[in-house]
Amino acid sequence: MNKPIKPRPCKILLALVSVACAAPILMTSEPAHAVDKIYSPQIVQGEWELEYFGTNTFDHQHDKNNLQEHEISVGYGVTDWWAPEFYGVFEKQAGESIRLSGFEFENHFQFTEPGEYWLDSGLLLAYIHTTHRDDPDGLEVKLLLEKQTGRFLHRANIGFEQEVGSHAQGGPDRVILWSTRYLYDPHFAPGFEIQSNFGKPGEVHGFNRQEHYIGPSAYGQIVPNLKYEAAYLFGVSNAASKGAVRFLLEYEVFF
Amino acid sequence: MKTPSICTAVAALLLLPAAARAEDYVITLKDNKFAPAQLTIPAGQKVKITIKNLDATPAEFESYELNREKVVSGRSDIIVFIGPLGPGSYGFFDDFHRDTTKGVITAK
Numbered sequence: 001m002n003k004p005i006k007p008r009p010c011k012i013l014l015a016l017v018s019v020a021c022a023a024p025i026l027m028t029s030e031p032a033h034a035v036d037k038i039y040s041p042q043i044v045q046g047e048w049e050l051e052y053f054g055t056n057t058f059d060h061q062h063d064k065n066n067l068q069e070h071e072i073s074v075g076y077g078v079t080d081w082w083a084p085e086f087y088g089v090f091e092k093q094a095g096e097s098i099r100l101s102g103f104e105f106e107n108h109f110q111f112t113e114p115g116e117y118w119l120d121s122g123l124l125l126a127y128i129h130t131t132h133r134d135d136p137d138g139l140e141v142k143l144l145l146e147k148q149t150g151r152f153l154h155r156a157n158i159g160f161e162q163e164v165g166s167h168a169q170g171g172p173d174r175v176i177l178w179s180t181r182y183l184y185d186p187h188f189a190p191g192f193e194i195q196s197n198f199g200k201p202g203e204v205h206g207f208n209r210q211e212h213y214i215g216p217s218a219y220g221q222i223v224p225n226l227k228y229e230a231a232y233l234f235g236v237s238n239a240a241s242k243g244a245v246r247f248l249l250e251y252e253v254f255f
Numbered sequence: 256m257k258t259p260s261i262c263t264a265v266a267a268l269l270l271l272p273a274a275a276r277a278e279d280y281v282i283t284l285k286d287n288k289f290a291p292a293q294l295t296i297p298a299g300q301k302v303k304i305t306i307k308n309l310d311a312t313p314a315e316f317e318s319y320e321l322n323r324e325k326v327v328s329g330r331s332d333i334i335v336f337i338g339p340l341g342p343g344s345y346g347f348f349d350d351f352h353r354d355t356t357k358g359v360i361t362a363k
Binding site: 042044045046047080113114115116148150151153183186224225254 | 301315319320322323324325326334335336337338340341350351353
């Protein structure tokens, strides 16, 4: 197969500069399971993705305020149904400074041709290796669903995150993430997100002991092949922070 | 048997065709031009479009409004499912030649 040739060093540089500029703004980010990226099941074969993802929480309680997570990743669409992605993950917990917390190897699978069935579907399998010997590794499994109705695009990610290794404790954290956007313009698609972590089965009882967020979001492209996602989510349960912001920059390129 | 019933329902939903049968259309790509560049399809129905790339170089069929993005290698075909769409116009383009290689799908 002939690979598309699209060398765009200036735009790559622009993307990296944008990431570098955005990072300090977001350097006030996330609890262990606060908010996450919401995946589409669609994969583009032959496409490289360079991505920055960051979150930051806000709360008057010290232990839930200014928790951060920053991820830098590289992914590639090996086939039209499989795309692996490799992440470096940086975190800031309460009262600590930002540190490299681990590396993540993610595998994204597309099950169905977009639009062929009533619902598009895929799967995310990720392994998180911590760099700190007292912390557990993690395994993440999510079913990825997508449905377009007119100009509305809906996504749902449903799954769990399980601690693994000698320091692992308890069962899996169950998560459901939802986003809806209106495809208004390539540069700006307004929408909303709902992100819920129901905790471990049998350990976390009641809405207020789970983490639930809801809030407005926006998606689009800044320039061709440089996409953004931004959301401010309000914590609506006691266990959640009062608010959390998430931001993503993704540069897509073919070599 | 609640769990098997839920699993069966989810599996059925995932595999449920968006319409009983998709209508078939063909768009060719030659000399970096789509033909037809304007395609009219019925509103409210799913359609199946075969993109035939007659050029030796690859292209990427992309549409923001249709939420589609798929690479088609040189001298090969891909299939794209679209709709059901409401009445209106939906642009598409070749992302490798986005300034020159464009088209419009009109749903009526």
